Amino acid sequence: MSRTTHDLAAEQAVIGAVLLASDVLGDLAVTLAPGDFHRPDHAALWETLLGLHAAGRPIDAVAVAAHLAEAGDLAKVGGAAYLHTLMRAVPSVANAGHYAAIVADHARRRHVVDLGAQLADLATSGADVTDVVAAGRAMLDTATAGGWPTLIPIGTGRHLPAFPAEVLPDWVAEMVYAVAEFTQTPLDLPGSIALAALSTAAGGRAEVEVRGSWREPTNLFTVVVLPPGSRKSAVFSAMTGPLLGAERALVERTKPVIVEAELAARVAGKAADRAANAAANADVSGRDTLLAEATAAAMQADAVTVPVLPQLVADDVTSEAAASLLAAQGGRLAVLSPEGGIFATIAGRYSGTPNLEVFLKGHAGDMMRIGRQSRDAEHVEKPALTLGLAVQPDVLRDIAGMPGFRGLGLLARILFSLPENTVGRRKVGADPIPADVATTYAENLTALVLSLAEWTDPAVLPLTAEANQRVLDIERTVEPRLAPGGAWGHIVDWGSKYTGAVVRLAGLIHLAEHLRDGWGKPISADTIDRAALLGDYFAAHALAAFDDMGADPATRNARTVLAWIERTGSTAFTKRELFRAVKTAQLATVADLDSALDVLDAHGYLRLLEPPARTAKGGRPPSPSYLVHPEVHRPAATVHAIDAARRTA
Incomplete structure (x- = not known):
């Protein structure tokens, strides 16, 4: 310079x-x-x-x-x-x-010098001479204009709310706050995992009766998105560790029952064998009677069921293994992991064929028919699968393209959380989790598990009349958002399940506040209101998540345009030139670029130049011209230095 x-x-x-x-x-x-x-x-x-x-x-x-x-x-x-x-x-x-x-x-x-260079780039780009002249005049008009705004990364332009831990029952909220402080992680991470822990404890054993035949089970799919080094494993250990303790308590309680059932099965089996031998050795005159007795003995032996050891939590399991575990565990299972490998697994990493059925039905509670190697296929009438994961941002972008994840509705069932990354701003030597807080959390979570463990048919949680009105109000608010062009029009699959998700959250809050007798009390309007605050949080984060996955066509196309700008090093261009370069099936007409250019303009990447007044009649009007924010092509070291200063300020 x-x-x-x-x-x-x-x-x-x-x-x-x-x-x-x-x-x-x-x-x-x-x-x-x-x-x-x-x-x-x-x-x-x-x-x-x-x-x-x-x-x-x-x-x-x-x-x-x-x-x-x-x-x-x-x-x-x-x-x-x-x-x-x-x-x-x-x-x-x-x-x-x-x-x-x-x-x-x-x-x-x-x-002015930069504008000259940009105009030179435009002149040598192959753009029409008329467009170049028009752009040059407009550029000169901006020579004394103010500076460029700060770039806003695409997909993160909206302000995302913090996790509202205060709506959780006190014993859960105190643990969330303590874990967030000790691990120096955002509240979103322990908060979302706490909900998955409650879902594990109650899922499959209770459902909320809204009205008529509409019932919502109390199991959730939660996914937190954070980069590596965010201490996800430490948070998972603190928030889900007590579930393993509860699982051990269930195992110890079940072992005597298993021993008794195994003994009864052996006795009944031997009795059936003796009856069968007697029938086989009898003469013709007495065989019919002995055969009937042998049949009855065999049926009695077959009726003896030996329970399996209880298992609440699995890690990175295949869809087939998850189905078998669900059948063995009476329809209840949680997949909890600080990694996102389960997505690649169910997408067919090992089998080569995606298998989402167990996760789709496990969330909805739809009957599953599962083939077993040791017996005929059996039914799981009301499966309740919990999913609690923490994944890296790259995984979030990958799953949008995995076969069936969007089209079959898996993504629509997930409550996404995209917290702010605290790495680099964490306090060293943070206070550890108070012993009484951790103990209370572990004891209460175990109590919730044990209080519902014996239920075979789910406990039904009704709503009070006022709570039902609150749910109706939520439905009335959500419906216009789902219309074409509405705020949730591009995530209508997720938005259609929003009210049900709020009801599920309310059921978990209710059960966590009434650990041993929640099944005998109706859910109050206050509980619905608190769940709705969680719903607002997850709705904002879902919009950001789907934007990041490119679910919004405008955002997806904006990324396509930005990739072309970065690849070509363009500092100025016309709309006509851009269309010739990026025309695809998704960008089939020049008008299709409008929403993408609006997104880039709103995020600070572009500046539309006002065209000069036309002085001659006839001829084709000049194509709109755009300037590119200088930071788009700034050397990485310079961008890093300024971004670091901006973050620490």
Whole structure:
């Protein structure tokens, strides 16, 4: 870059003036944006100063150095010594506004140079000459325009709410808060896994009666999305560990019953054998009577059922193994894992053929017919499968393309959670989980398991009249969102199950508050209201999850356009040029680009140039022209430095 398009001394003086007198920053921020600085380290420092100012934190050399050191970015901006160099470079703090004007003027000059380069790119791209001229005029009109906005990653533009742990029963909420603090993870992770733990404890043994024949089982599918290193395993261990203790308690309670049943089976079997031998050796006159007695003995022996050892939790099982376990465990099973390998497994990693039936029916409670190697096929009248997973972002994007996951409705059954990543901002030496909190959580979760373990037919939880009205209100609110063009129109499969999910959540909250007698009490309106807050949370996160998976056509097409921009290095283009490059079955007409370009514009990636007024009649109107945000093609090291400053601020 030519020396005439930046002034290093002015940039140093501006930042130094703020370090010497932080009260001038408010006025300077109106004039200067981080992108106005030529040097990347100056841009990163200005971004940090703005963030500290917005947070009401001190802005001086010592405080800024400590903040950057904690974030690991101090060396990237020249170290603490450079901060003092900046302060020494200030001729007079009183002239800070003058220095800022110099920096801003050079930024505008660089902008003009960039526009010239963009126009040159456009001229050599093969675009129509008319479009190039029109774009050039519009570019010049923007030469004194303000800076670019901060890029918002596609799929994360909406603000996602934090997990509302306060709506959970106290003993669950306290454990969620304690685990989040100790592991320094977002509340979303232990909160979502706590719901999966409650689902494991109660699933298959209770269902909510809404109205008429509409009943919802109390099992859930929850999936939390976090990158590697997020301490998912530690959270899983804390939140689901007590289930293994409850499983051991069930095993110890069942062992005597198994011994007694096995003994009864052997006795009945030997009696049947003796009766069969007697019938076989009898003469013709007495054979019919003995044959009838042998038949009765054989039927009595076959009627003796030996229970299997209880199992509440499985890990990465195949669909076939999950079906067998469901049949053996009376229809109740949970697949809990801090990894997402189960998705690849059911998509056919081992068999080569996707098998989603057990998961679809296991969520809905639809009757399953399962073939057993040792006996004829048997029915599981009301299966209740729980799914509680924590997966990496790449897994979330992969599952959208797995055969049948969307089309058959598996994704529609999942409550997604996309928490903010806390890695890099975690407190070292956080307080451990209080012993009394962990003990109460383990005891109560075990009590919930044991109180419902003996139920064969599910306990029915009715709604109070007021609670039923709350559910009707939710249905009335949701229905317009599902219409074509509605807020949930592109996730109508998920949205159609939303009210049922809220009812299931209410059932779990109810049972967790009435550990030993919840089956004998109706669900209150307050419980529905609390579940609805969880529903609002999961709805917001589902929209973000489906956006990230490309379920929204506009988002999917926006990614296609952005990939073309990055691949070609385009800094300016016309709509006509773009269409020729990305035309596909999904982008079949120029009009199909509109929603994608709107998404990119809303996220800051593009700027639409206003076309010049037409002075001649006739001829084809110029194609709309767009500028590309400079950060799209900025070197990765520079982007990382500025992003790090933005995050730590």
